[in-house]
Structure formats: C-alpha cells, structure tokens
Amino acid sequence: MAETPNYSEDSIRSLDWKEHIRLRPGMYIGKLGDGSAHDDGIYVLLKEIVDNSIDEFVMGSGRTIEINISEHKVAVRDYGRGIPLGKVIDCVSKINTGGKYDSKAFQKSVGLNGVGTKAVNALSSNFVVQSYRDGRTKIAEFEKGELIRDEPEKETTQRNGTAINFIPDDSIFRNYRFIPEFVDNMIWNYVFLNSGLTVNFNGQKYFSERGLYDLLVRNADTETIRYPIIHLKGEDIEIAMTHGQQYGEEYYSFVNGQNTTQGGTHQAAFREAVVKTVREFFKKEYDASDIRASIVAAISIKVQEPV
The missing domain is CATH 3.30.230.10 (Ribosomal Protein S5; domain 2)
Known part of the structure; x- marks a missing residue:
C-alpha cells in the first residue's frame, strides 16, 4: 500500500509570480512546443509583446513597429508613448500591473489582464526592456524573471517608444526555432486589422491600406x-x-x-x-x-x- 504523504503546515508553499509562471507555463500561454506549430508558445510570447505595441498604434501613438528575429533572439521596437519611466520594472515584473484597467484609457484593447509581458519575462532566459520618453530613457534586464540590471534614467535623443529584447528559455521551449512563415502570417493579420500600420520584420515591410x-x-x-x-x-x-x-x-x-x-x-x-x-x-x-x-x-x- 502506498504511503500517505504527510500534509502539514510544511506542505504549504507560496510561489512568487515568476516561479508560478515557470512552474505552470501552460496556464499563461497555452501549449509550449518547439515552434513547429503556429500556436506554439514562442509565437504567443512574440504576440504578447507586439500586442502592446498595437495598442499604442490604436491609441494614435506610433505608426511603425520593428520586429527582428535572429536565431533565438527577438527584438521588438515601437514608437508609441513609451512606458512611464518610473514604472518600467513594475510593468514587466508585477502581475496585474498595467495601464489598461481603466476602460477610458484603453477601450477595446488587445490585452487587458496585466499578465502577458510578465509571462514573456518569466519564460525568457534573458529579457531586456528599454523605454524612451520625452528625451529620457530607462533600461532594465532580467533573467528568467529575476532582475539583474536596473540602470538609472538618463538622457536620450531617441524617439519615444518601447524596445523589448528577449530570448525564450530553451529549458522550457526545448529545441525551439521560429518558422518565418508563421511569423509572416501573424504580421499580415496585424496590418490587415490595423490599416495604416507599418511593420518591418527582418527588413521586410508589411502594410495594408484597405484592411x-x-x-x-x-x-x-x-x-x-x-x-x-x-x-x-x-x-x-x-x-x-x-x-x-x-x-x-x-x-x-x-x-x-x-x-x-x-x-x-x-x-x-x-x-x-x-x-x-x-x-x-x-x-x-x-x-x-x-x-x-x-x-x-x-x-x-x-x-x-x-x-
């Protein structure tokens, strides 16, 4: 007969946000996979980041999004308003923190749950966020959701917006690779649904005038x-x-x-x-x-x- 495990106060654990996401990634992004299917987790990570840039476009800020994928590294840069510099770390590392809960600010937004970017952070071996706002910039770097670099604000000549670079953790997405065709289809849908938006993906321009x-x-x-x-x-x-x-x-x-x-x-x-x-x-x-x-x-x- 199997031994009954001891259930006591010592059995109760409290996980912080990143531990829970990494322990139960499927709750946050669905299937994991290796990139061989269009709905595998690495494409969900990309979409979570791009969705935030789309919301900026919908709000009338930033008509261009740049996406670059090289080997396993993903870089997304938009030209929206940029994350408020004092909240850069919170917005990518505190669950249910975001600017979309007030329906007046982000009506009919793509993402509303305050979880997406944090899931990308926790499920990436390296995650760097940089916000450019009104002539100043703030950068922070994480590894598997753990803050490893917090640079002070400094002046910049770059246009307003947000840049995020991440590398999906290959201990979670084993032997993964991005298939360009799947990313291509995703980006075409973005521009069809957002007439006037320009997306540059690895040097190729995507644009739709008639939706x-x-x-x-x-x-x-x-x-x-x-x-x-x-x-x-x-x-x-x-x-x-x-x-x-x-x-x-x-x-x-x-x-x-x-x-x-x-x-x-x-x-x-x-x-x-x-x-x-x-x-x-x-x-x-x-x-x-x-x-x-x-x-x-x-x-x-x-x-x-x-x-």
Missing part, C-alpha cells in the same frame, strides 16, 4: 471569385466578403485583434445576417446552405468586454 479587403485579396483566389469583394467598415466592425469556387465556407474572424479560429457568436451572427439579407432582398426563402456555399469572408469586431 480586410486586402486580407481576402491575399487569401482568396481572386481569379475565380464570382463578384468583386464587398468591403464594409464601421467604428467597431469591419467585414469583407465574396463567393468563390471552393467547397464549403471559409471565414477569417477576429475580436479585438485576436484571431478567433474556432469562430464564435460574432461569426455566427454574420452567417445568419448574410442569409437574412439575401432572403429579404430577393423576397425568397432560399436555403441557408445554398446562400453560404463557397462564401469567403473576413469579420472583425471590437468590444469593450469580450466574453
């Missing part, structure tokens, strides 16, 4: 579509759609910039609306499956508190 219209042009076979792409855009919703020659239905759906690959209520509502609109226009009860057959559509919505 989801451009997404369909890139992903659909434009030589076989049955009619020109319909593109509608409002304050919190954007759609692009056409019908092609392929079998079935094809959707690209997003909520607050997140690619909802499993669909959701927004996609279901769109599918219903297409059927209703066609039936009302022609005043005939066409079968829903016939109306949606071979549809290719992209849907993006923004909501303040997505469920």
Whole structure:
C-alpha cells in the first residue's frame, strides 16, 4: 500500500509570480512546443509583446513597429508613448500591473489582464526592456524573471517608444526555432486589422491600406471569385466578403485583434445576417446552405468586454 504523504503546515508553499509562471507555463500561454506549430508558445510570447505595441498604434501613438528575429533572439521596437519611466520594472515584473484597467484609457484593447509581458519575462532566459520618453530613457534586464540590471534614467535623443529584447528559455521551449512563415502570417493579420500600420520584420515591410479587403485579396483566389469583394467598415466592425469556387465556407474572424479560429457568436451572427439579407432582398426563402456555399469572408469586431 502506498504511503500517505504527510500534509502539514510544511506542505504549504507560496510561489512568487515568476516561479508560478515557470512552474505552470501552460496556464499563461497555452501549449509550449518547439515552434513547429503556429500556436506554439514562442509565437504567443512574440504576440504578447507586439500586442502592446498595437495598442499604442490604436491609441494614435506610433505608426511603425520593428520586429527582428535572429536565431533565438527577438527584438521588438515601437514608437508609441513609451512606458512611464518610473514604472518600467513594475510593468514587466508585477502581475496585474498595467495601464489598461481603466476602460477610458484603453477601450477595446488587445490585452487587458496585466499578465502577458510578465509571462514573456518569466519564460525568457534573458529579457531586456528599454523605454524612451520625452528625451529620457530607462533600461532594465532580467533573467528568467529575476532582475539583474536596473540602470538609472538618463538622457536620450531617441524617439519615444518601447524596445523589448528577449530570448525564450530553451529549458522550457526545448529545441525551439521560429518558422518565418508563421511569423509572416501573424504580421499580415496585424496590418490587415490595423490599416495604416507599418511593420518591418527582418527588413521586410508589411502594410495594408484597405484592411480586410486586402486580407481576402491575399487569401482568396481572386481569379475565380464570382463578384468583386464587398468591403464594409464601421467604428467597431469591419467585414469583407465574396463567393468563390471552393467547397464549403471559409471565414477569417477576429475580436479585438485576436484571431478567433474556432469562430464564435460574432461569426455566427454574420452567417445568419448574410442569409437574412439575401432572403429579404430577393423576397425568397432560399436555403441557408445554398446562400453560404463557397462564401469567403473576413469579420472583425471590437468590444469593450469580450466574453
């Protein structure tokens, strides 16, 4: 019979933020993997950092993001407002610390939980953050979430913004490597969802002027579509759609910039609306499956508190 473990006061442990993230990384970033799948952890780390830069763009600060990936090192530089210098360390190392809890400051933000950047920090063998703000700069360096360098503020001539460099910890992401195609697709989605944003990735420029219209042009076979792409855009919703020659239905759906690959209520509502609109226009009860057959559509919505 197995021996019953002793359960006493000595059995109770309290973990600090970085220990818990490193012990249970899946709670924070999902699967780990080695980079061979598009949703492996190293791409989540990259996305968590870039999402913050996207939020700055959405708020009207910084129209360019630079991303460089060399071997295992990732560098992201934006030209937003920069992290307030007195809070640089807190913003990357204290759970639930951030500037997005006040909905007036960051309505419909990509990231709201105050955890993302801290998870990147804890799961990186090296993590360096530098903020440039109003002619001054602050830099801090971490190893596996542990602060190892805290430089005093100093003057700078660099433009406002934030630069983050990190190396995913290979003891967690074993034998990992970034596959350029996966990063390429991620960045295209960023620019399609944020018209006017420029992203430079390893020297290549990504830019979209027409948003989801451009997404369909890139992903659909434009030589076989049955009619020109319909593109509608409002304050919190954007759609692009056409019908092609392929079998079935094809959707690209997003909520607050997140690619909802499993669909959701927004996609279901769109599918219903297409059927209703066609039936009302022609005043005939066409079968829903016939109306949606071979549809290719992209849907993006923004909501303040997505469920």
